Amino acid sequence: MTDVSAERRQQAKTAAANAAVAANDTAVVLGIAGVVVAGAGVASGVGSLAGVGIGATLAVGSFAAWLVGNRYQRIANDPPRDDFDQVTESFARLLEDAVPAEEPHATVHRLAANQVLLCDALAAMLMSLERFDGAVMAGDADAANRQAEAVHLNAQTAADLQDTITALAGTVNQLWLDNQDNLAWNDATLEQVQQLHGEAAGDPFQAVMAGVEDLTDNNPFSSVDSSEDPVLLATEIPSQPQAIVGDQYVAELAGLSETLRELAV
Numbered sequence: 001m002t003d004v005s006a007e008r009r010q011q012a013k014t015a016a017a018n019a020a021v022a023a024n025d026t027a028v029v030l031g032i033a034g035v036v037v038a039g040a041g042v043a044s045g046v047g048s049l050a051g052v053g054i055g056a057t058l059a060v061g062s063f064a065a066w067l068v069g070n071r072y073q074r075i076a077n078d079p080p081r082d083d084f085d086q087v088t089e090s091f092a093r094l095l096e097d098a099v100p101a102e103e104p105h106a107t108v109h110r111l112a113a114n115q116v117l118l119c120d121a122l123a124a125m126l127m128s129l130e131r132f133d134g135a136v137m138a139g140d141a142d143a144a145n146r147q148a149e150a151v152h153l154n155a156q157t158a159a160d161l162q163d164t165i166t167a168l169a170g171t172v173n174q175l176w177l178d179n180q181d182n183l184a185w186n187d188a189t190l191e192q193v194q195q196l197h198g199e200a201a202g203d204p205f206q207a208v209m210a211g212v213e214d215l216t217d218n219n220p221f222s223s224v225d226s227s228e229d230p231v232l233l234a235t236e237i238p239s240q241p242q243a244i245v246g247d248q249y250v251a252e253l254a255g256l257s258e259t260l261r262e263l264a265v
Contacts, residue, residue, distance in 0.1 A: 023069030
């Protein structure tokens with residue numbers, strides 16, 4: 001029999017609430033970085049972290065970070081569900097053929113796409129947890145066991161994806177540092193950031209979404225309120241960061257991965 005650890009679950013809820021804040025902060029920084037990188041295209045050489053395409057993909061990464069934060073917040077507030085006769089497991093994957101051939105665009109694309117995959121795994125894990133609660137409340141031991149097995153699979157998938165994102169973040173952050181001479185953070189305006197954010201919701205977003213398959217929800221943004229997007233709520237440009245995928249976000253992912261791997265036993 002598989003069961004959900006109450007202790008680890010509480011730890012996961014607390015960690016998820018903290019990760020939600022860090023994810024939203026990262027979404028804002030990625031949105032600004034998109035404008036800065038797009039504007040650096042003319043002055044930079046081949047292989048640099050520069051250009052409109054890479055900037056737009058960073059903006060898509062901003063969307064994805066916000067969605068990840070939304071999923072973490074829901075994990076922190078998970079009511080029981082009564083549809084525990086259904087099982088949801090995330091087997092979504094990245095399509096290598098859809099990844100841009102050139103670096104560093106390929107790495108930036110992977111960062112955005114893997115956050116979309118993480119959103120899928122977190123959503124599936126959350127549904128499984130809520131259905132587990134519903135089955136336990138209904139006294140259905142078989143359903144509770146099956147939902148606990150789904151929690152285990154989805155939590156392991158989420159933890160693996162968080163580890164992948166952490167590794168990609170290290171590469172993107174190093175690219176950011178290596179290209180500082182061509183990146184004019186202080187020249188970016190909030191109007192430019194929000195304009196690119198809107199434009200990135202079109203073809204750049206579709207390009208990233210076309211690179212993943214077998215999502216449990218093919219329209220993950222339908223469940224969020226765009227008025228809560230932290231980039232659209234921003235009122236000023238923060239000071240230039242050393243890392244565009246923040247240290248706090250990376251640390252929260254690492255800590256949460258450890259907890260998720262022990263969530264269902």
